[in-house]
Amino acid sequence: MPQYQQIPQKHNVVPPQKDNVSDRIRMLMKLRTAGITDMDVLSAMENIPRDLFVEDAFMEHAYDDTALPIPSGQTISQPTVVAWMTWALELETRMRVLEIGTGSGYQTAILSKLARRVYTIERHRDLLDMAEERFRHLNLTNIVTKRGDGSKGWKEVGLFDRIIVTAAAGEIPAVLLDQLSPGGIMVIPVGNSVADQILLRVQKAENGTISTQHLMNVRFVPLVQD
Numbered sequence: 001m002p003q004y005q006q007i008p009q010k011h012n013v014v015p016p017q018k019d020n021v022s023d024r025i026r027m028l029m030k031l032r033t034a035g036i037t038d039m040d041v042l043s044a045m046e047n048i049p050r051d052l053f054v055e056d057a058f059m060e061h062a063y064d065d066t067a068l069p070i071p072s073g074q075t076i077s078q079p080t081v082v083a084w085m086t087w088a089l090e091l092e093t094r095m096r097v098l099e100i101g102t103g104s105g106y107q108t109a110i111l112s113k114l115a116r117r118v119y120t121i122e123r124h125r126d127l128l129d130m131a132e133e134r135f136r137h138l139n140l141t142n143i144v145t146k147r148g149d150g151s152k153g154w155k156e157v158g159l160f161d162r163i164i165v166t167a168a169a170g171e172i173p174a175v176l177l178d179q180l181s182p183g184g185i186m187v188i189p190v191g192n193s194v195a196d197q198i199l200l201r202v203q204k205a206e207n208g209t210i211s212t213q214h215l216m217n218v219r220f221v222p223l224v225q226d
């Protein structure tokens with residue numbers, strides 16, 4: 001009998017897959033009840049197992065509609081908020097997306113199902129390492145990661161058709177607006193305190209004119225600028 005050696009993993013981030021079909025259906029029902037009707041967004045969220053992105057201690061809540069703690073004092077976003085933000089981006093499969101705040105990588109994985117390429121920046125190395133391992137496990141090959149201060153954008157790669165920021169800024173960083181293509185859309189939570197954060201949808205017209213729309217009240221961790 002051949003001896004099979006277990007391949008050691010750098011990080012133990014891939015929990016055993018349990019039968020979570022009913023949990024997943026419950027989450028999808030919740031998204032529909034919340035008003036998410038876009039089939040592409042729903043199908044992306046059906047295809048990405050959220051339990052893979054959640055810490056062991058919170059596994060039984062993996063499909064609840066709540067944000068949950070992840071290492072480094074950060075949070076994985078609430079499924080309905082992920083769905084609204086993704087929908088608000090109006091993604092097309094040819095698009096290049098910049099994401100600021102990889103965190104667990106859950107939102108990144110959803111985006112990767114709907115866009116051509118996702119560039120994602122995270123300031124915490126440990127979170128980025130874990131997210132990268134999840135992307136490999138799910139065979140998501142169209143994600144490019146970087147550790148750094150995402151509020152500066154990624155000018156070597158820009159312009160971007162879409163930009164999504166998953167941490168709250170005091171105001172929209174001008175550098176990010178510069179890296180948004182004409183005709184582009186950015187979704188970003190803005191507000192100085194957690195109590196008064198609003199999610200903005202920012203559109204750049206072909207002639208460069210900026211217009212903003214309030215989507216909803218949200219609670220995100222702060223965008224920390226180095």
Ligand code: SAH
Pocket residue numbers: 074075076077100101102103104105106107108121122123124127148149150151166167221222223224225226
């Ligand atoms: N979308 C993520 C949410 C993560 S929370 C998820 O679903 O898991 C927001 C993340 O933004 C945190 O991981 C935090 O470390 C990161 N962050 C905050 N400021 C940042 C900055 N200036 N550049 C890059 N990442 C930042």
